[in-house]
Each structure stands twice: as structure tokens, then as C-alpha cells.
Amino acid sequence: MTATPTSFPVKAVIFDWAGTMVDFGCTAPVRGLVEVFAGEGLDLSVAEARADMGKAKLDHLRAILADPGVKARWAAIKGAAAGEAEVLALYARLEPAMAAAAAQSAKLIPGAAQVAADLKALGVRIGSGTGYTRQMMAPILAAAAEQGYAPQAVVCAGETPSGRPAPLMAWKALIELDAWPAQACIKVDDAPVGIAEGKAAGCWTVGLAASGNEMGLDAAAYAALPDEERRARLDEAEKVLRAAGADFVIEDVSQLMPVVHEIARKISQRTAAS
Numbered sequence: 001m002t003a004t005p006t007s008f009p010v011k012a013v014i015f016d017w018a019g020t021m022v023d024f025g026c027t028a029p030v031r032g033l034v035e036v037f038a039g040e041g042l043d044l045s046v047a048e049a050r051a052d053m054g055k056a057k058l059d060h061l062r063a064i065l066a067d068p069g070v071k072a073r074w075a076a077i078k079g080a081a082a083g084e085a086e087v088l089a090l091y092a093r094l095e096p097a098m099a100a101a102a103a104q105s106a107k108l109i110p111g112a113a114q115v116a117a118d119l120k121a122l123g124v125r126i127g128s129g130t131g132y133t134r135q136m137m138a139p140i141l142a143a144a145a146e147q148g149y150a151p152q153a154v155v156c157a158g159e160t161p162s163g164r165p166a167p168l169m170a171w172k173a174l175i176e177l178d179a180w181p182a183q184a185c186i187k188v189d190d191a192p193v194g195i196a197e198g199k200a201a202g203c204w205t206v207g208l209a210a211s212g213n214e215m216g217l218d219a220a221a222y223a224a225l226p227d228e229e230r231r232a233r234l235d236e237a238e239k240v241l242r243a244a245g246a247d248f249v250i251e252d253v254s255q256l257m258p259v260v261h262e263i264a265r266k267i268s269q270r271t272a273a274s
Contacts, residue, residue: 009267010186010260012125012179014153014170014203016054017132018102019190019212020253021112021149022140024219026190026212028105029053029131032098033064036090041077044070046216053213054191055164056131056157057094061087099136106143109211110219111254113148118257127153127173129197131164153177164193167201174201184267188256190214192244199245204263207241209234210251214241 019026030049037044048070052063064070065082075081082090119126128151130137137156144150153176160168170187179185187198187205190212198205209215210222214237217225225233238249248259 008122008124009264009271010122010124010184011181012127012174012177012185013119013256013260014127014129014173014185014187014198015151015253016189016191016194016212017128017130017137017140018105019053020109020188020208021128022108022144023102023105024107024109024211024252025215025217025222026050026053027218028101029057029060029098030216032094032101033060035097035101036094037064039093040074040090042070042073050213050216052193054131054189054193057098057133057136058087058091058157059163060131061090061094065090095133095135098132099139102132102136103139103143106140108144108147108149109253111252115253115256116149116151119260122260124260125153125177125179126151127155127177127179129155129164129169129173129194131157133157134159165196165200167197170197170201170203186260186263188253192240195241195244195246205246205248206256206259207238207244207246207249208252209237209241209249211253 015021018028030046033049034044048064048067052060055063065074065087071081116126134156141154153173155169155172157163160172162168174180174182174185182202185203187203189195189198190208195205195207215222215233241249250256250259
């Protein structure tokens with residue numbers, strides 16, 4: 001029997017996109033960033049591209065160009081450090097590059113559609129937020145819907161005055177969903193900045209250690225890891241996500257529902273005690 005929207009203690013779940021619901025390994029943003037910097041003659045490393053993953057892409061570019069190593073290499077090539085004009089010029093090229101890369105990596109992570117269906121059956125509202133702009137998200141939204149995932153609210157980069165780690169994107173999603181209080185809602189993300197966003201918003205937070213930016217491997221590469229190395233890398237990813245404020249850490253979204261029920265139990269206990 002389907003629950004009413006107010007009967008289950010968890011009112012809403014807000015999901016990130018790349019590395020959380022689509023694009024196992026969060027590979028598309030890396031490809032887009034590396035491509036755009038290569039066009040400037042600068043060899044951007046994967047680690048440099050991933051360092052500030054989850055931020056709005058304009059903020060992400062600013063963070064990359066402020067990195068001491070990137071800043072020095074840019075100045076050596078261009079004769080001066082990059083200013084805001086260079087950031088905006090890069091961003092103009094990044095949008096189409098990122099949209100193309102994202103469109104190629106819009107496959108749902110296994111279990112994502114089922115989790116969304118399970119949440120819907122409980123009456124839980126489903127929202128989402130992303131560091132992608134609306135333009136970048138267009139092909140992803142269409143592809144996800146075809147695969148059975150269509151969240152009720154989608155908040156994109158640039159649609160709030162401040163991006164992650166500010167809580168505004170999460171709050172905007174909760175407002176659109178009419179879901180409250182925030183402490184009865186969950187933010188699910190693979191990047192520390194997204195976990196920080198959820199904590200700042202007052203939500204429960206669930207980090208994903210295997211499918212996202214902290215692991216940084218596509219599904220095939222992750223599956224091919226030797227058991228000992230996989231465990232060590234998962235442990236390291238969990239440490240990073242816990243440090244950002246994650247209340248729970250799981251490998252990927254397919255493992256979410258037991259955590260949702262555990263959070264629901266804790267919410268019920270708090271309500272009974274108050």
C-alpha cells in the first residue's frame with residue numbers, strides 16, 4: 001500500500017546527479033574540464049579537475065585557476081595569471097563541452113531507478129541538485145526520464161545566489177517540493193561539497209564512496225579493483241565524506257533504502273522524545 005506524503009517520517013530526499021544517480025565515477029565533468037584546458041595548451045590533471053568537484057562549474061573553474069600549480073602553468077603559457085575575463089571565456093567554452101560529455105555519461109547507476117520508485121511508494125518526495133547548469137542538464141534529464149528517473153524538483157547551478165557548499169540549492173529544492181522540516185529530509189551526494197551543502201541546510205546526509213568523485217573510477221574499473229585495494233580506497237573515500245559531515249556512508253545509491261529506514265526510525269524516536 002502506498003503511503004501518504006506525510007505518513008512516513010522522511011519527507012524528501014535530494015539527490016546529486018553525476019556520481020550519485022548517473023555517471024558512475026563522475027567522469028563527464030573531468031572530461032569536459034580537461035578538454036577545455038587542453039584547448040588553452042594546459043595539461044590539466046584528473047586530480048586537479050576533481051579537487052573541487054560538486055561546485056557550480058563557474059566556481060569550479062575559479063577554484064582550478066586558483067590552484068598554485070595550475071596558476072603557475074597558466075602564467076607560464078599566457079604570460080599572466082588568469083583573471084575573471086579569462087574565467088568567463090573558459091566558461092563559455094566549457095558549457096557546450098560539458099553538455100556533450102554529460103550526454104555521453106547519462107546512464108543511470110544500477111539501482112537508481114528502483115530506489116526512486118521505492119521512495120515514491122513511501123510517499124517521499126524526490127528532489128535533485130547539481131553543479132551543472134540547466135543547459136548542461138538538458139540531455140541528462142531527458143535520458144534519465146527514459147530510464148525511469150524523473151525527480152519532482154531539479155535545481156541547477158546558477159539558479160540560487162550562492163552555490164555549494166551554501167545550503168541554498170537544497171533549500172530551493174525543499175521549497176519546490178513543499179517538504180519540511182529540513183531535519184526530516186535527506187541529502188545524498190558523492191562529493192564533500194555536496195555533503196557540506198546538506199549539513200548547512202539542516203538535512204541528514206548520506207555520502208557515496210564507490211560511485212562518485214572520491215573513488216573516481218567508472219563501473220568497469222571499480223569492479224576490476226583487487227579486493228584489498230577496493231577496501232582501502234573505500235575506507236579513504238569514507239573518511240573524506242565523514243569529514244565533510246556525512247551521517248552515513250554507503251558504496252552507491254543501490255544501498256540507500258536501509259539507510260532511509262534507519263533515518264526514519266531516528267526521526268520517529270526524536271519526535272516521540274520531544
